[in-house]
Amino acid sequence: METYNRKERIGEYIMGKGPVVRKRDSESVNSLLKRFRRACNKAGIKNELKKRRFYISPSENRNIEKSREKRRKIKDRHKENIKHKRLKTKKRQG
Secondary structure, eight states: OOOOOHHHHHOEEETTTEEEOOOOTTOOHHHHHHHHHHHHHHHTHHHHHHHHTSOOOHHHHHHHHHHHHHHHHHHHHHHHHHHHHHHHHHHHHO
């Protein structure tokens, strides 16, 4: 039995062609499809299709990015507040 490196086991990505998976000796079609799906997920094809399903204008894209950044900042601030409160309560007890 041949040994495969990690890149070949999951599949490889060829620019312009997409993920490529080669059939091994005595490999079932189901396992081949499973490896192909994994290679597609790793290449990010599914996410790209979701993004490109509908056209988003550049200005709308900027607004989406701004709102994501705003939410991220709020979330980080919230985490910092919780962390700070935990430190305060630990100091009082000890």
